[in-house]
Amino acid sequence: MKLAVLPNLTKKNAREIALSVLREGKALGIQCVMCDSLKADFIQGDFSFLPEQEALQSADFVVSIGGDGTMIHDAKLAAPLHKPVLGINAGRLGFMAGLEPQEIFLLKNLVCNNFAIDRRMLLDVKLKKDGQICYRSQCINDVALVRGEELRLLECSAFCDGQPIARYMADGMVVATPTGSTAYSLSAGGPVVDPSLECLLLTPVCAHSLFSRPMLFRPDAKLSLCAEMRDGGSVYLSCDGETEKIPEDCTLEVTKSELYADFIRMKNDTFMDRLQAKFFKRGPGLKRKRHALILELIQQYEITTQDELLAKLRENGFEVTQRPYPAISKNCGLSRRCLPAGNTGIWPARRRATNISQNSIRSSPAPSFLLIMRGTPVW
Numbered sequence: 001m002k003l004a005v006l007p008n009l010t011k012k013n014a015r016e017i018a019l020s021v022l023r024e025g026k027a028l029g030i031q032c033v034m035c036d037s038l039k040a041d042f043i044q045g046d047f048s049f050l051p052e053q054e055a056l057q058s059a060d061f062v063v064s065i066g067g068d069g070t071m072i073h074d075a076k077l078a079a080p081l082h083k084p085v086l087g088i089n090a091g092r093l094g095f096m097a098g099l100e101p102q103e104i105f106l107l108k109n110l111v112c113n114n115f116a117i118d119r120r121m122l123l124d125v126k127l128k129k130d131g132q133i134c135y136r137s138q139c140i141n142d143v144a145l146v147r148g149e150e151l152r153l154l155e156c157s158a159f160c161d162g163q164p165i166a167r168y169m170a171d172g173m174v175v176a177t178p179t180g181s182t183a184y185s186l187s188a189g190g191p192v193v194d195p196s197l198e199c200l201l202l203t204p205v206c207a208h209s210l211f212s213r214p215m216l217f218r219p220d221a222k223l224s225l226c227a228e229m230r231d232g233g234s235v236y237l238s239c240d241g242e243t244e245k246i247p248e249d250c251t252l253e254v255t256k257s258e259l260y261a262d263f264i265r266m267k268n269d270t271f272m273d274r275l276q277a278k279f280f281k282r283g284p285g286l287k288r289k290r291h292a293l294i295l296e297l298i299q300q301y302e303i304t305t306q307d308e309l310l311a312k313l314r315e316n317g318f319e320v321t322q323r324p325y326p327a328i329s330k331n332c333g334l335s336r337r338c339l340p341a342g343n344t345g346i347w348p349a350r351r352r353a354t355n356i357s358q359n360s361i362r363s364s365p366a367p368s369f370l371l372i373m374r375g376t377p378v379w
Contacts, residue, residue: 001111002031004059004083006074008066009041011090017065017101021088022046024107033059056081061110061264067091068183072140072240075261076122079138084117086110086264095182095274098264106266116265120179121198121219122257125239129250139240140261141180143254145227146172146205148234148245153208159224160217165202168212172205173225175254182275190214194271200254225252 005021007014018034019042025032026046034042036049049055056062056077062085064074071087078085088104089097099106109115125143127135137143147154156173158165176185178193181201186192190203191214198219204212217223227235228248237246269277290313297303297312 001029001061002033002059003061003063003110004055005032005034005047005063006065006070007038008070008090009038011066011070013101014065014090015041017088017090017104018042020101020104021063021065021107024104028108028111030107030111052077056083059083061086063088065090068093068096069241071096071263075120075140075263076138076240079122079259079261082262084262084264086266096179096263098266103266109266110264114266118195118263118265120195120261120263121177122259122261123175123177123200124255124257126253127237127246127250128253129247134247134250135237135244137239137242138257138259139180140177141183141240142174142176142185142238143240143252144172144174144184144205144238145225145246145252146236146238147229148236150229150231150233152230152233154227154229154235156204156225156227158202159226160221162222162224165215166212168204168207169209170204170207170212173227174201174203174205175223175225176201176203182279185214188214191216192275196271198256200256219256221255223254225254226250227252 003021003025005018007018009015022032031048032046033048033050033055035052035055037052039049050058060083062074062078062083064071064085065088067089068091070091071085075085086099087094087097088099088101090101094100120140123139123143125135125137125139126133145154145156153169154172156168156170158168158173172188174185174188174190176183176190178195178197178199178201181190181193181195184205185201185203188203188205190201193199193201193216200217200219200221200223201214202217202223203214229235235246236243237252293313294309297309301308301312303309303312
């Protein structure tokens with residue numbers, strides 16, 4: 001198995017994460033390859049280096065290390081080659097990441113084929129002037145027409161399959177995929193759309209209207225936007241964050257692409273779980289699931305430390321950090337008991353030992369405490 005590792009070295013911990021991927025891959029017998037443009041930054045690593053296109057073509061999977069923007073960029077490179085992308089978060093939000101840095105040990109799931117693929121639709125973007133294509137690209141999140149530095153409204157006419165929709169006075173217009181519904185469109189007041197759906201989402205940005213609302217269109221629709229600024233202002237095109245000024249009298253055409261981006265999902269979480277974890281941080285449904293899992297784990301395994309408990313939670317798809325024990329005990333009703341050699345065991349607080357016979361109790365040669373050897377646990 002071969003991985004193409006693509007770190008965004010502008011992220012402060014991306015290099016360390018890439019080296020961790022290398023070490024974990026080496027232990028699992030996985031070969032890691034990088035683009036030759038990164039050779040100077042990984043002199044001490046045991047990577048193989050190839051030109052970017054060759055590295056992507058030769059790999060079975062692409063590992064993208066960075067923020068959401070990095071993963072979108074790498075996914076667009078991998079989509080024409082039909083290579084699945086595993087994102088490792090080195091940014092702030094990491095909504096599209098499959099793993100956090102502390103979860104790199106889950107790379108073993110690639111070897112075991114224990115993962116799922118989330119398929120995301122792309123958009124074909126064409127900018128036409130006098131019937132000729134002057135710009136062409138693809139996007140995973142969104143494409144937007146926005147005003148320049150001038151503090152004036154953008155006038156934009158929108159069409160679907162050649163039929164007029166409306167004329168907007170706004171700061172901009174966004175056409176998004178369901179994946180991009182949690183990005184710029186969300187900030188502009190658009191709805192959150194499940195990324196397993198296929199549709200086009202049209203969202204005005206700060207429209208000067210009492211009745212302007214986002215709209216959803218079927219996936220085979222062709223949306224056209226014609227924008228202009230009064231008094232000769234500038235109009236800019238932003239395609240997944242890559243921005244450039246467009247000429248006057250241009251028409252933007254947006255359709256569903258034939259290509260798809262495949263993202264690897266290692267953990268057993270749903271879109272709503274990720275939405276709550278990333279945006280709401282402490283969703284009530286996610287909290288209940290985590291508490292139920294904690295009680296199940298401590299009964300199924302002999303867990304003696306918080307680290308072991310948190311590791312089990314991460315293996316089951318819950319992004320958790322080291323937390324003080326009182327918080328866990330308060331939420332889940334757990335208690336700690338002393339064991340020999342200074343260890344600590346974790347049990348449900350209501351568990352008690354009964355029917356203890358005389359020979360079930362032994363005194364400890366270490367500091368004074370009792371060790372219960374046999375008993376019948378009851379709730």
